[in-house]
Amino acid sequence: MNHPDLTPLLLSLKVAAVSTSIVFVAGLLIARFLTRKHFWGKHVLESFLLLPLVLPPTVVGFGLLLLFGKNGMLGKWLAEWFGVQVVFSLTGAVIASVVVSFPLMYQSAAAAFSGIDRRYEDAARTMGASEWRVFWTISFPLAWPGLLAGFVLSFARGLGEFGATLMLAGYIPGKTDTIPVAIYFAVEAGQMDKALFWVIVIVSLGMGTTMWLNWWSRRSVRRFANTK
Amino acid sequence: MLYVDIQKRLPDYVLHARFTAKDEIVVLFGPSGSGKTTILNCVAGLTHPDAGLIRLSDTVFFDGHPKKALPPQRRNVGYLFQDYALFPHMTVEQNIRYGMKKGTNLRLDELLASVGIDRLLDKYPHQLSGGQKQRVALVRALATEPDILLLDEPLSALDADTRRQCQDELLRLHEMWRIPFLLVTHDREEAERLGDVILVTENGQVHPQHPQSENRTSLHAGIERESSGGRS
Numbered sequence: 276m277n278h279p280d281l282t283p284l285l286l287s288l289k290v291a292a293v294s295t296s297i298v299f300v301a302g303l304l305i306a307r308f309l310t311r312k313h314f315w316g317k318h319v320l321e322s323f324l325l326l327p328l329v330l331p332p333t334v335v336g337f338g339l340l341l342l343f344g345k346n347g348m349l350g351k352w353l354a355e356w357f358g359v360q361v362v363f364s365l366t367g368a369v370i371a372s373v374v375v376s377f378p379l380m381y382q383s384a385a386a387a388f389s390g391i392d393r394r395y396e397d398a399a400r401t402m403g404a405s406e407w408r409v410f411w412t413i414s415f416p417l418a419w420p421g422l423l424a425g426f427v428l429s430f431a432r433g434l435g436e437f438g439a440t441l442m443l444a445g446y447i448p449g450k451t452d453t454i455p456v457a458i459y460f461a462v463e464a465g466q467m468d469k470a471l472f473w474v475i476v477i478v479s480l481g482m483g484t485t486m487w488l489n490w491w492s493r494r495s496v497r498r499f500a501n502t503k
Numbered sequence: 504m505l506y507v508d509i510q511k512r513l514p515d516y517v518l519h520a521r522f523t524a525k526d527e528i529v530v531l532f533g534p535s536g537s538g539k540t541t542i543l544n545c546v547a548g549l550t551h552p553d554a555g556l557i558r559l560s561d562t563v564f565f566d567g568h569p570k571k572a573l574p575p576q577r578r579n580v581g582y583l584f585q586d587y588a589l590f591p592h593m594t595v596e597q598n599i600r601y602g603m604k605k606g607t608n609l610r611l612d613e614l615l616a617s618v619g620i621d622r623l624l625d626k627y628p629h630q631l632s633g634g635q636k637q638r639v640a641l642v643r644a645l646a647t648e649p650d651i652l653l654l655d656e657p658l659s660a661l662d663a664d665t666r667r668q669c670q671d672e673l674l675r676l677h678e679m680w681r682i683p684f685l686l687v688t689h690d691r692e693e694a695e696r697l698g699d700v701i702l703v704t705e706n707g708q709v710h711p712q713h714p715q716s717e718n719r720t721s722l723h724a725g726i727e728r729e730s731s732g733g734r735s
Contacts, residue, residue: 337704392588394584394588395588395590395591397547397549397575397582397584397588398582398584398588399590399591399601399602400548400549400574400575400576401547401548401549401575401576401578401580401581401582401602402602402643403576403577403579403600403602403604403647404576404601404602404646405576412601417591417592495533
């Protein structure tokens, strides 16, 4: 294997990048909203949002197939109105990755936001700052370490997503074969050297991510030390 | 002139507060849990009473409808929080400039020098001593050029010497600014040293206590009538 085909790496990075961007914004907004509002059914909604964390990925994939399949509610609608086919496409891989990594971002963001002393925000309000300014100058920077942790975890999770991706996007070489899917089918086909190559790549990526996260969070803990 | 006449249900009792404050230092004095901070928060708009009226000069802050209450952003209130709530990720200068109005004539350098924190501008809050934090928070609150200053136990975290100094500073700043200062404390000595008027809060009730001299009180007539046997 002199020139390994690098498509799986590019596809994985592409899927993880797009899904993490979506998950970061959605997780941040929903966490921000839910940490300050109290309404009937909030706990049910929260449990539902966290469900992909505890379900087998195949179950998530099955649910997504029902929803986005050719005859699924959303799938039919998307196909008729936008001509978009989710099943067996990279869009499907992105959707699977979004659903599976959302709970990680949501949990990190919710913890980060509820960890902020509300008096900082109150102080800013009494000083005339609009809610928008309070968010961008106080809440966001103070929650940043937690938000970044959520971002990195979601990215790593998106990179490694396998089960739901396989169910929804399938294995189409050059089109939907992200690294984890490529590893599975390489092993299945007895191409152990190819599988090993991708294993090394994804282990390095994972190690790099967690090491960086560790280093960064220790640094930011130092920066925020003794702040109370 | 601040006019407060509010009721608010709290877990253990119903808070009734009725008083006025001219451009003087009004001290709310009482044990912890007696509703002092809640009164400040109602004036600042961080929480709302269940009923009543809060008015500062001609501006109505609250007139019985929590949904229609004036938001804290528009009350122009300076608030010195109990442990100061200095923004930990901003320098002293960024903290102080945060609420300054555009095109203000405020002489910030004079204000900074007058409380001796002009050399701390580049420091972060966690690098400051208790007394320095207190002064920074005070300048930050005044830098917004508020119409009233609320102070929640502003000196309780300080040692005795620093506390004495800061009390003198507060009196001096009040002389300069001439706006109502509404100050919460549970320290009787401090209440008597700083207060032009002392209001005692106990179990949700607010009673006047006449300080050193009678003529320094400026309580709303209604309270005096009520406390001396009710009104018709």
